[in-house]
Amino acid sequence: MTKIAVVGGGLAGLAAAYWATEAGLEVWLLEASQSFGGQARTLSPEAILLEPGEEFFDDTPDTLLKLCAQLGLEPQPLPGIQRVVQQAGRDWVLPPGLNLASGYALHKVGEMPFGPSVRWRLGIERFAAPGAVKDELLGAFFRRRLGSEVWEVLEPYLSATLGGPAEEVSAPAALGRLVALERQGGLLNGSRRLTTEGRWHLVGGMGSLVEALRSRLMPKARLLPNHSVWALTPSPGGWQVHVRGGQLEVGAVLLALPAPQAARVFRPSAPQMTTLLNQFPHQHSAKVYLLYRQAELAAGPSEFFFAQGEGYTSRALKLTYPKEGVALARVQFAGEVARSGDSELSRLAVQDLSKRLQTRARPLAAWVFRQPFSRPQFTQGQARRVTDLERLLVHAPGLFLTGSYLAGLGLANLLEHSRQTTRQALDFLALSTS
Numbered sequence: 143m144t145k146i147a148v149v150g151g152g153l154a155g156l157a158a159a160y161w162a163t164e165a166g167l168e169v170w171l172l173e174a175s176q177s178f179g180g181q182a183r184t185l186s187p188e189a190i191l192l193e194p195g196e197e198f199f200d201d202t203p204d205t206l207l208k209l210c211a212q213l214g215l216e217p218q219p220l221p222g223i224q225r226v227v228q229q230a231g232r233d234w235v236l237p238p239g240l241n242l243a244s245g246y247a248l249h250k251v252g253e254m255p256f257g258p259s260v261r262w263r264l265g266i267e268r269f270a271a272p273g274a275v276k277d278e279l280l281g282a283f284f285r286r287r288l289g290s291e292v293w294e295v296l297e298p299y300l301s302a303t304l305g306g307p308a309e310e311v312s313a314p315a316a317l318g319r320l321v322a323l324e325r326q327g328g329l330l331n332g333s334r335r336l337t338t339e340g341r342w343h344l345v346g347g348m349g350s351l352v353e354a355l356r357s358r359l360m361p362k363a364r365l366l367p368n369h370s371v372w373a374l375t376p377s378p379g380g381w382q383v384h385v386r387g388g389q390l391e392v393g394a395v396l397l398a399l400p401a402p403q404a405a406r407v408f409r410p411s412a413p414q415m416t417t418l419l420n421q422f423p424h425q426h427s428a429k430v431y432l433l434y435r436q437a438e439l440a441a442g443p444s445e446f447f448f449a450q451g452e453g454y455t456s457r458a459l460k461l462t463y464p465k466e467g468v469a470l471a472r473v474q475f476a477g478e479v480a481r482s483g484d485s486e487l488s489r490l491a492v493q494d495l496s497k498r499l500q501t502r503a504r505p506l507a508a509w510v511f512r513q514p515f516s517r518p519q520f521t522q523g524q525a526r527r528v529t530d531l532e533r534l535l536v537h538a539p540g541l542f543l544t545g546s547y548l549a550g551l552g553l554a555n556l557l558e559h560s561r562q563t564t565r566q567a568l569d570f571l572a573l574s575t576s
Contacts, residue, residue, distance in 0.1 A: 144168060144571055147383045147392040149371050149407070152180025153348075153553065154544050154560040155398030156355040157209060159363050161564045162396075167571065169363040170390060172383070174370035178356055181513060182553070184347025190464045191347045192431050194511035199553040200243055201340040202319075206557040210344070213354040217342040223462070224442070227298050228498075229449040234295045239339035242300060243552060245323050246340060248333035256291060263289045268328035276314075277522050283313035283321070287329055298447040302458035304551065305476045305517030306425040315524035316551055348553075373410040380540050380574075393574060394540040394567045398560065400424065401547045402515040415534060421527055422547045423519040428480035428512040430491035432471040438503035439469045446498055455479055455490045459498055468506075471495050476517065484510040518547035540574070542567045 144167050148159045151173030159171040177183070181195030198220045199206050210217050225236040237250035252264040267287055275282070280300065284293040300308035304316060314321045323332030344350050359365060373384040380393040397404050405419035443462050448454040458474040473491035482490070488508045496502060528548060535541060542563050549559030 144575060145170070145380075145392045146394045146396060146567060146571065147172060147381070147390055148396045148398060149374075149383065150180075150398035150403075150545075151175075151178035151365075151367065152398060153182040153352065153355075154546075154549075154556050155180075155396075156352060156359070157557055158396050158398055158544065158560045158564045158567075159359055160209075160355050161561060162568065163359060163362040165568050167568070169359075170366065170383075170392065171359065171363055172366045172369040172371055172385065172390075174368070176367050178365070178367065179349065179352035181516060182348040182352055184349030185509070186347075187509065188433070188507070190433070190468070190470060192509055192511075193347055194429060194513070195348060196553050197348070198341045198343040200241070201338075201342060201554070202244065203554050203558040205561050206554050207342065209557060210351065213351070213358065215344060215351060215354055217344055220339065220341040220343050223445055223460075225299070225445045225447070227295055227447045227449070228452050228454075229295055229298060231452070236299060240299075241339050241341060242296070242303070242317060243319065244336060244340050245320055245329060245333045246336040246338065248320075249330040250333075251288070251292060251296075252330070254295070260289055260291050264292070264330065268331050270328065272325050277525065278313045279309065279522060280311040280313045280316060281309040287324065294449070298449040298457075302447050302474060302476075304519070305427050305457075306519045310522075311520050312522045312524050315520035318550070371407055374407055374541070375411045376538070376540075393571050394542065396542045396544065396563060396567050398544050400515060400545055401518065404543065404545070412538075415538075418527070418531055418534060423521055424515040424547070425476050425517040425519055426478065426480040426512075426514050427517045428475040428482075428487055428510065430473045430475070430487050430511075431509040432473065432488075432491055432495060432505040433507040434469045434471065434503055434505055436463060436467050436469045439471075439499055439501060441499050448494075453497065454494045456494045459495060461499075471505075480512060481514060484512070487512070518545075520550065540567075540570060542570075 146162055146167050147170045148155050149172050151171055159169045162169045185192045201207055222238055227234045237247040240247040252261055281293055297308050304311055323329050326332055369385050371383055371385055374395055375382045381395045383390040401419045401422040402424055405416045408415040441461055445460040447458050456473045457476050460472040462470050464470050487510050544560045544563040546556050549555040
């Protein structure tokens with residue numbers, strides 16, 4: 143049977159369905175909500191682009207860049223913006239273009255106003271031996287390579303990027319490319335060899351990618367919004383996908399859902415899978431966009447990251463000027479506070495912006511996007527959890543899983559994992575029908 147069901151219409155699911163249809167399969171794409179794209183969508187109230195999900199992507203792996211080219215989209219380099227960490231009551235301006243996912247501009251940390259002992263340590267970093275701990279915590283990794291003072295400045299930026307406490311993250315699981323640089327002559331030497339920040343965005347927002355994929359799929363695949371899958375069960379010909387009002391018989395299933403949602407799908411028929419998927423930790427996240435009159439905010443385009451203890455509720459605040467006369471602030475929350483109601487999150491966002499910019503200006507409008515369990519946390523034991531899941535899937539032929547919790551940090555890794563998983567599903571169906 144060359145019929146495949148892709149469960150989950152977010153970016154990973156849409157891309158998987160696209161690649162499967164390009165290979166000639168009969169594809170059913172099932173999405174629980176009324177629209178496709180998941181977090182990757184763009185809204186444009188008052189001609190201003192708002193991104194509830196990720197706003198940019200890296201160029202490595204290059205799967206997403208290639209997909210954009212196939213769809214006729216033209217990504218642009220991410221515009222530069224001053225990024226500032228507030229730590230210990232002091233503002234630390236990060237090196238322009240710093241990208242800790244790749245290591246770009248990390249060597250420029252030595253140009254920040256650290257004391258002589260820190261600069262001396264950075265100068266000899268290349269001579270430090272690689273770590274002996276296989277699953278080292280991110281904080282321990284940075285302290286060992288660059289020192290505690292540097293880590294304390296980078297930690298708020300990393301915590302905002304990771305959507306949770308960076309101190310609790312596994313270095314190889316979250317920033318594997320940095321760990322690789324360590325073994326190739328040191329982080330700072332490796333950073334000097336990188337020539338571009340490697341970050342891109344779409345002028346029309348990430349929603350333009352979702353719409354391009356949906357348009358390509360419309361004549362080739364069965365797109366089924368408002369179809370929540372409540373169970374999967376094996377059948378002699380493959381798998382039964384149970385939805386309200388019936389079931390679908392397919393040769394393979396590709397589940398492109400966050401781990402907490404995937405766990406619920408397996409609860410009726412595969413409790414062991416549910417238990418394992420629930421072991422992948424996730425954080426809640428939320429974004430609040432605030433619109434102001436430009437004249438009321440005396441600050442240039444900037445992004446601010448806050449350390450714990452600085453008195454801010456949010457993780458990060460970004461200020462831009464999307465069109466003449468107005469300023470747009472994006473305030474980012476993570477953890478339990480992100481589950482607060484819209485009015486409370488708006489109040490906290492205004493409070494943090496007022497404190498940071500020393501202003502009593504009131505916003506003209508506010509938009510709140512809450513995303514429960516949306517940010518996977520790559521804590522210690524991530525490699526073991528992935529291995530355990532792969533072992534369990536060996537006993538479920540025709541079932542394939544993809545998602546950020548398996549792919550790692552960022553949209554580029556997500557799309558690459560989706561592509562590889564789709565390839566595995568195609569190979570399985572080719573063998574099972576030959």
